[in-house]
Amino acid sequence: MTATRGRTLREQEARAGLVLISPTLVITLVVVLLPMAWAVMLAFQDARLINIRYTGIFGGYTLENFGYVLAEPGFWSALVTTLVYTVAGTFLSIVTGLAAALALRGRFRGRTLVRASILLPYVAPVVAAAFVWEIMLNPQYGVANVLGTRFLGWDDPIAFLSQAQGEFLGVRVPVALLTVIAFEVWRYFPFAFLFILARLQAMPAYLDEAALVDGATPSQRFRHVTLPQLWRVIALLSVLRFVFTFNKFDDVYLLTGGGAGTEVVSVRVFNLLTARGDIGASAAQALVLAAVLVVFLTVYLRFFAGAER
Amino acid sequence: MSRDRVERAVFGVLRWVVIAALVVATAFPFYYMIMLSVRDIQELILDPAALWPSTITLDTYREVLTSESGGGQGFLVFIRNSAVIAVAAVLLTLAIAVPGAYAVARLRFFGRRQVHFLFLAVYLFPAIVLAIPLFVLFTMLGLRGSLAGLVLVYISQTVPVTVYMLRNYFETVPAGVEEAAAIDGCGRMETIWRVTLPLSKPALMATSLYIFMIAWNEFLFALLFLVERRESWTVSLGLSQLAGGIEIPTTVLMAGSVVLTLPIVVIFFAGERLLTEGLTAGAEKG
Structure with missing residues (x-):
């Protein structure tokens, strides 16, 4: 290192650090941060796929896109749908993951296989998983409907994925929305399962044993010994799942x-x-999505992370 | 004492009920996928409720893998595309993230602590926001349909987490070993290459697996960038595009699903211990 002669070791270290981190920073800057900044600009421009070459990066700023997007009733209902989907998906996937982790906490024969099976939905490509669900729920030949009409006494096959409203035990329910929520829970409870199981297995056994000696029943031990130790990982999972589900597109x-x-x-x-080629409006809408997410995260971190401490 | 006995009995039974329900719910769709992929389509239409095939055919696999000109669906080309993209993403991401992670783990430089916030922001930000300008840019540059552009996007999406995972591991490598190498005359890069990396093999394996899975399973960006050029489709994209039509029998598409799913499941379980430990390492710290 002849070029670095005359500098202190500390200076050399700082320089080497910047050199080594720079490829990471450059790619993040070029492929993530600059495009994001551009997305913000596009949201304020009248940009369409057909005129984008003449739009330019600067100038022609307008609030029209936001006015247009916020005035459409479809946007507000989409926002409500997103919230219902996210809250239900997050809550149920964590509860299911918790139940799975508790059931698999102790050793038993075949636990490795059961664990592998539980991880399958999370590992499998989303396209394959969604396609199998589509076929299973198909009204004509899907196995769910064939078994439902034959053994469960359904009058008609249920179009799980294309029926907006249906009646269940006399209550009107959003059929398709519940189905996509079920898919979300099915696919992501293994994520919660992995985190919670790791935490369960890292817990010291003596606390549980002490409660056992004191005569605590299984439910008391869970409520007063195990659960308090799980709150932190559950809080972390809630944030992660909420953010990922809120942003979800593929499923x-x-x-x-x-x-x-x-x-x-x-x-x-x-x-x-893609269908309308309206870049400005789609960018404005995506920004509103990101802004709502930031508001929720801020509120969450304020109240829950603060209360925990 | 009696409440304790009742609870023990109830939870003892409940535990097995939960396990059985979970196994059925998670394994059945994949069993169904494999079962349909080897069934005859006529037989499926006549008897849709059958849970096992009466005859097994592998024609579906032949049709899905045969090239388009040979009368099949050309999934071999899709597999090649997916494999090229995933392997390139793994190698390039590691080449970028290893020095970065080393710098964050070992070297004191300006901005070292702030880097995390940048990564966290990238990790949690909606992909759809990023998709818009990239879609526009790639359209303008005529890069749509090119695999290289997609690899670039995958690198940018995986680098932050990779740096984070590798940094955690590099910090567990004793600094004394590296100092010994430096005293023996190794430069900084040589130390990383000859000392740190060989000691970090488990972490490198785990992160490679993670990047490979992301790249192989990814759908949104593949859809945005590649959809117009069939010869550049990935397996995920190919399956989703062909599933929309009605002309291809379901059993053939199921064979395509198996072809898409199998490699990733095999790779995952081959390196599973490494991956789950890396993924949940943060959870144990609380």
């Missing part, structure tokens, strides 16, 4: 294409972009 797009009352905001953005 809903592949299952329903956003039809039958399942249009979440990201699917709506995609449709605006």
Whole structure:
């Protein structure tokens, strides 16, 4: 290192650090941060796929896109759908993951196989998983409907993925939305399962044993010994799952294409972009999505992370 | 004492009910996928409720893999595309992230602590926001349909997490070993190459697996960038595009699903211990 002669070791270290981190920073800057900045600009421009070459990067700023996007009733219903989908998907996947982790906590024969089976939905490509669900739920020859009409006494096959409303035990329910939520839970409870199981297995056994000696029943031990130790990982999972589900595109797009009352905001953005070629409006809508997410995260971190401490 | 006994009995039974339900819910769709992929389409239409095939055919696999000009669906080309993209993404991401992770783990430089916030932002930001300008840019540059552009996007999506995972591991490598190498005359890069990396093989394997899975399974960007050129489709994209039509029998598409799913499941379980430990390493710290 002759070029670095005359510098202190500390200076050399700082320089080497910057050199080594620079490829990471450059790619993040070029492929993530600059495009994001551009997306913000596009949201304020009248940019369409046909005139984009003449739009230019600067100038021609307008608030028209936001006015247009916010005035459309479809946007607000998409936002509500996104929220219902996200809250239900997050909550149920964590609860299911918790149940799975508790059931698999102790050793038993075949546990490795059961664990492998549980991880399958999470590992499998989303396209393959969504396609199998589509076929299983198909009203004509799907196994769910064949078994349902034959053994469960359903009068008619249920079009799980294309029916917006249906009646269940006399209550009107959003059929397709519940189905995509079920898919979300099925696919992502293994994620919660892995985190919670790791935490369970890292817990010291003596606390549980002490409670056992004191005569605590299984439910008391769970409520007062195990659960308090799990809150932190559950809080972390809630944030992660909430963010990922809120931003989710693939699952809903592949299952329903956003039809039958399942249009979440990201699917709506995609449709605006590709079907209508309206870049400005889709960018404005995506930004509103990101802004809502930031508001939720801020509120969450304020209240829950603060209360925990 | 009786409440304790009742609870033990109830939870003892409940535990097995939960396990059985989970196994059925998770394994059945994949069993169904494999079962349909080897069934005859006529037989499926006549008896859709059958849960096992009465005759097994492998014609579906032949049709899905045969090239388009040979009368099949050309999945071999899709597999090649997916494999090229995934392997390129793994190698290039590691080439970029290893020095970066080393710098964050070992070297004191300006901005070292702030880097995390950048990564966190990239990790949590909606992909759809990023998709819009990239779609526009690639359209303008005529890069749509090129695999290289897609690899670039995958690198940018995986680099932050890779740096994070590798940094955690590099910090566990004793600094004394590296100092010994430096005293023996190794430069900084030589130390990384000859000391740090060989000691970090488990972490490198785990991150490679993670990047490979992301690249192989990814759908949104593949759809945006490649959809117009069939010869550049990935397996995921190919399956989703062909599943939309009605002319291809379901059993053939199921064979395509198996072809898409099998490699990733095999690779995952081959390196599973490494991956889950890396993924949940943060959870144990609380």
